[in-house]
Each structure stands twice: as structure tokens, then as C-alpha cells.
Amino acid sequence: MKQFAFLGAFCLALTGAGAQESAPVAEVPKVFRATAEKVNDLVHTKLDARFDYQKSHLLGKAWITLRPHFYPTDSLRLDAKGMDVRQVAIVRGGQNKPLKYTNTGMELLITLDKTYSRTEPYTIYIDYTAKPDELKVEGSAAITDAKGLYFVNPRGEEPGKPTQIWTQGETEATSVWVPTIDKPNQKTTNEILMTVPAKYVTLSNGLLIKQTKNADGTRTDHWKMDLPHAPYLFFMGVGDFAVVKDSWRGKEVSYYVEKEYASVARGIFGHTPEMMTFFSRLLGVDYPWSKYAQMTARDYVSGAMENTTATLHQESAQQDARELSDGNDWEGTIAHELFHQWFGDLVTAESWSNLTVNESFANYSEYLWSEYKYGKDAADDHNMSDMQGYLMSGSEKKDLVRHYYRDKEDMFDAVSYNKGGRILHMLRNYLGDSAFFKALNVYLVNNRFKAAEAHNLRLAFEEVSGKDLNWFFNQWYFGAGHPKLDINYSYDEAAKQVRVIVQQKQTGDKLFQLPTTVDIYNGPNKVRHKIWVSNKVDTFTFNAATKPDLVNFDGDKVLLATKTENKTIAEYAHQYKYAGNYTDRREALDAAARRQDDAAAQAILLQGLSDRYEGLRAYTVSRLDLRKDAIKTMAEPQLARLSKSDPKRGVKAAAISKLATYRKAEYAPIFRSAVSDSSYTVAGNALEALVRVDSSAAVAEARRLANTKMKGKLAATVTNVLVQAGDPAAAAMMITNFEKLPLGQAKFEGIKPLTDLLGGLSDATLFRRGVDAVVKFMGEIPAAYRDQTTPFIEGLLGEVQKQQDAAGRKASAQYVQEKLAKKGF
Known part of the structure; x- marks a missing residue:
């Protein structure tokens, strides 16, 4: 499962860029969440x-x-949420023999026809109707709904929106649409027959082994x-869907996209075979399944989901050629779901x-x-972005392996994802690449087609490395928080010694053991010293x-x-030049950036504008304080150069925005020239910039x-320019564009302009x-983030109400008030 890309952005937008201190944690029930029996x-x-559409x-x-x-057992408990059940039977000799059962609304409690031993398999037949829209269940921050089976525009009532059906099983929602033992430690083979209108295509786990055309215009796959x-x-x-076929070592790889995206499907998903080769080699275990397909979905309740052989992606994956010219924003998600x-x-x-x-591995x-x-x-x-996502999440009190939680959905958070990934990065660095990846191979081989826990992972790393890693797992997997370090350097001229003092300043009694290094530089020459930080002060x-x-x-x-x-x-300055990695x-x-009046600091920023990595060039542009005359003078020729000729569109877009502040004709x-760039971001930023130097040309x-x-960005900027110019169609355009945006970061950023x-x-x-669109969006925000976002958006609507009231449009002001009162989230 890949979370919505915008989950961390809500907090960032509302709290600012500083690290967020631990938020108050709701009372967690003292119920040990054991592995299901x-x-x-x-x-x-x-x-x-x-x-039934x-x-x-x-x-x-x-x-x-x-x-x-x-x-031995004579009973069976199946998860079956919100179903009407017509028959439950045991299958014997090709015949269905009815069994006694109780349907609680969430489970089927079945009395078997005899006591079975572990050597006796048996087959249960169930005839039922699943009614997902009539089931009330709670989702999470990562998965905003948990009704399992979703019908999108099933009656064709929403113009321009396709009719689709898709499922979302994680965490335990498969049992909304098929009775099962809905626990992650269960493993089963499966086959699914779907009867659908013949104009549609289907996708499920495994291989399509048969298609049958039916007399009523349907087809059974x-x-x-x-x-x-x-x-x-x-x-x-x-x-x-259009189905675009690819392959990997003789296995089908396919991309299911809406038909208008068929021509760019390979641009979106085309690295998949290369990823399969890379991950297979890295892990020493070839991609284990019979095929790999990826499908996009409207109104999807998360970012993406790793259904075996059949990953489902949010519609945001569907980017056109101009969006892809900025880089494929979905590529990390594609890798994430494949690794799953x-x-x-x-x-x-x-x-x-x-x-x-x-999730930490994905x-x-x-x-x-x-x-x-x-x-x-x-x-x-x-890595730094994901680390900041954890540090700003207020999750210091949460263990990575968590046996106490309010609801299983709460596990899908910045600890399981961001922090867990950073912990693996530290372990890789400590053990070295050879041992790290060999241990992953051992873990996968020893536990394939099984369920496992963090201790299985520890044992694999210990088997390969020969090291006892209980200290690492107790600290990072079975503990909470992170170190807060104060590091002071000094040089004793008389003793000819460097002194490094490291203090752990995190609250509480917990002290971290940190194997790390100290690098000492004289010019370009480096001497590395390995150390262990383990005390309050070292x-x-x-x-x-x-x-x-x-x-x-x-x-x-x-x-x-x-x-x-x-x-x-x-x-x-020495660190920038000689230590040299991204974080240095x-x-x-x-x-x-904190000392932009200092000539030495200005020199570092000047170097940053020509950094070898485009991400740091763009970052440097963003940190320039053009209110300072020296910075403004120093940066101008560099910004003009980047605006005209940087090969990376993200840098070019950032430089154009900054250059616009000079307001020079x-x-x-x-x-x-840049308004016609193939990148929506470059073109949008260029149009904004043109407004500042030639507004009539910008309107044209x-x-x-x-x-x-x-x-x-281009669509938003064009609309804003036309709105400011008094174009009567611009308001409708802005509202329509907002309505069409899928739930995500772009829609959140569109709230203020709207x-x-x-x-x-x-x-x-x-x-x-427009008000209806804003209120609808408020209701779509994951419940875990509404406490943070709702006051922010309500405040914006409150300003709208005041402005309408001041303009004498009392009915419009009243409409806002009524909508806020009725929002009913």
C-alpha cells in the first residue's frame, strides 16, 4: 500500500516548515494485538x-x-461483512449439503457436518449477495475507506466519468465481497470468475485462463x-481500459489505463520490466509470480495497492506527455508496489x-x-524528504512494531513507512551492502509463501552477518523515538587533538546506541574514525x-x-566542496541560507546554483533572499542563465519564478518563450512571470x-490570469478544473485560489x-487529517462569507453558513 502523496503535506502547510513536536497521542486501549489464532x-x-450495477x-x-x-474442529468462522447469505453447504460427492450457520452481519459461524482432522480438507459452498455501499466501516489516513468493493459511476449518471469496479482488500475488507478468513497470516490459492458487459475488460490475480461469451451480451472471464x-x-x-502489453523474461507485463492515456502508458509504467530485473538481481529471488499487471482507478481510496500480480493505482498515475516532461511523479510509487x-x-x-x-521495505x-x-x-x-516526513509527523511515542493500537488502520503511518525505511537504510550502512542484501535473500527464501514478523527479519540478518542484532531491533523496531543530538567540535592546539562531544538531548531516559563515523578533513584529504555513541554525553x-x-x-x-x-x-564551505554527498x-x-549577509555564505549559495544535482540547484533558488541587495545582484545573472538554459525543467521553472521578482522588461x-514549453510547470511559471513585466501580453x-x-500549474495560472482580467468564463473554468482534480496534493493547493x-x-x-466543491473536498479528506485541515478550510470559507456579506450578497453569505453547518463529516 502506498499512502496518498499529500498526507504529510497537510501538516506541512498548516504548521510551517519547522519540525513538529510530538502531538498529543490519543489514549490507546491496553489490548495486546496478537497474531490471529x-x-x-x-x-x-x-x-x-x-x-448488479x-x-x-x-x-x-x-x-x-x-x-x-x-x-480437530467441527466448526468454522468466516469473515463476511454486510452480506445477505442465502445458503451455506458442505460439498460432498458433487452435492451441496446444507449446514447450520449464524450470520452476525460481520461473520458466518458455521457448524460443520463432522469433526475434521488436519489431514482432511473440506469445501464450503456459500451463495450470497455483497452490499458494500450499505456497510458502514472506518478507514484510515492511508486508506480512506474500507468497504472493500467499489462501484464507480455504475449507472452512468456522472457525465465524463467512466464506469468501473475495483476492490481494495487491505486491511481486512476482502471479506466485504467474498467470505474468507480475513487475516494476513492466512495464505490461499484462488480463482475468480467475473461476468461483465462484453465491452469491459477485467483484471484479477494470476492468469486469465478462459473467456466465455454469453448470449445476454456479457462475458465471463x-x-x-x-x-x-x-x-x-x-x-x-x-x-x-486500454491494455498496453509489455513483457519480462517471457511473463506478461501489462498496463491498464483509460484509453486517452494508451499512448503514454509506457511513459508512465515503462520502467517496470527494468525494475523487475533490478529487484530480482538485488534480492537474489526472481519475480515470483506468473504475470504483473498495473491498473489505474477513479476515486481510489489510497495511493496504490500491491494486489498480487495486479497492482491498482490512483488515477493520479495517469499523466500526459507534458506532465511526464517534468519527470514521472508516480515512478517511486510504481517501484514501491512492485517491491511489495x-x-x-x-x-x-x-x-x-x-x-x-x-511497508518499510516497500x-x-x-x-x-x-x-x-x-x-x-x-x-x-x-531519503531526506522521507526522514523529514517522519520527523514532522509527531510520532515519537510510537513503536515501529506496535502491539497496542486503537485500530489496525492506525499502523499505516509515518512510522511504518518513513521511519521504517530510514531504519533499513541505517542497517544497510552498518552491515554493508553484501551482508544486507544477502540477508534479504535469506529472509525471502526461508519464509516464501509464509507469514513472518520482525524477529524473522532479525534472525536472517544475524545468520548472514554473524552479529547479534538484538540491540538494534530492540532500539529501533521494538522501541519509539529518535535521538536528538547536540554535537560540538573543538581543537586543542597544545595536545594536537580534535575533540567531538556528542550529547543526546531527547526527552526521557532512553539512550540510543549509534554506530557512526567522524571524518576529519585537511584540504581534500579525509581520515575516517568509527565510533559508537551510547551515553548521555560522549x-x-x-x-x-x-x-x-x-x-x-x-x-x-x-x-x-x-x-x-x-x-x-x-x-x-569546506563540507560543500569536499565532503560532497547530497546531505553534506x-x-x-x-x-x-541562514546567513545570507555573510560573503562566505553567499559564495556557497552561488556554488549551489551550479550544483551537479538538479534538486539542489532548484533548492538553492528557493532559498535565495532577494530582499538582500548583495544576493539580488549576485543571483541575477545565474537566474537568467538557469531560466534560459538549464536542462532540467524543475530548475528552469524555479528560476523563472525567482527571476520574475526582478520585474525587468x-x-x-x-x-x-517559456510559456510554450512542453512542461506545464515551466509554462505556468513563465505565464505568472510574464504578468509581472507585460500584463497585456500575459492575458493574450x-x-x-x-x-x-x-x-x-499551467491550467491554474491561465485561469488565475483570466480571472484577474475579468474574463466571464474564467470562474467556471477554475471551478471545473478543481472539481476534476483527484483527491491529492494539487487539489489541496487549489483550495486557496478557489x-x-x-x-x-x-x-x-x-x-x-464552487462552495459545494470545497465542502465536498473537506469530506473526502482522510479522517485522521480532518482535525488539522478542517479549521484551515473553514477559515477560508469564513473569509468568503464575510466578503460576500460586505458586498451585499446576503444569500451567498447565508449559503456558506448553511453548508458549514451541514457538512456532517
């Missing part, structure tokens, strides 16, 4: 599914083969999965408490892929004939920690572009439509 084991599940029902017939796990996997990974997808096919699908967390063995795969494909700077950029001394140019703690920059250091700007350079740029040709360009296909528009809008019909 296994009384019966799933063996095979066969489902015959037909769909008018009622959003599934008409199902299921044959479920089981056997007692160890002890028969999918079969021959290898066992957990029930939450079962999948059905139905819709009017090993970590989560082949070997599955035995309980939600141990979610780390699924999170870290994004780093691994980026490192392999785009280089270490890009990977370390991603003092380390190293011989040095002369005062070093730089002493650099955590030389590889892998520690999950906050750090305060007493380095001078001259030392940071980023730390130096941050130090320089001489830069109008740069902006006019906006009117020209309004008749073309636009998305992203409410700014609504404040002065006189068209009552458009006004109400």
Missing part, C-alpha cells in the same frame, strides 16, 4: 461473481476449501492464481503489528530504485597535527536523528492557451457550485 487454514478460494451489489457463489490448522497469497491481496478490476510483490505478497506480515516487514525500495536509476544524489534527496578525541578544515560527524549521513552542530560557515551539500546550503522574451497568452489542453475567487464572485449559481 489459526483454527482453520484457507487452502483454495473459488468465486463466481456477477454484478443498478444496486451496486455483487451476486456471489463461493467455494472455499479449508483444513484444520492442527487441532476466468482468472486463476496457482500460488498462495493472503486474502487481503485478492483483486477484481473491471472497466473500459516480494515484501508483503511473497512473504507477508503475520499481523498488522508487524506491518514494517511489508518504502525503502523507492530509495533503492532511485539510487540505481538516477544516482545517489537523487536517492539521498528522497567525548571522542582524535590525534591531528594541525587544526582540521572540517570535522564531520555521521560522515555517510545516514542517522535518523535531529542534529545541532557548531560548525562555522568556513567549515560548511544540503546542510551547507541550509547554513548559508528585458526578461520578457525569456518568459514569452492566457486567452490563447485557454483553448488548449492544460493541466497542473476561495479567493469565491470571495468576489457575483454569479450566484457559480458561487454555490
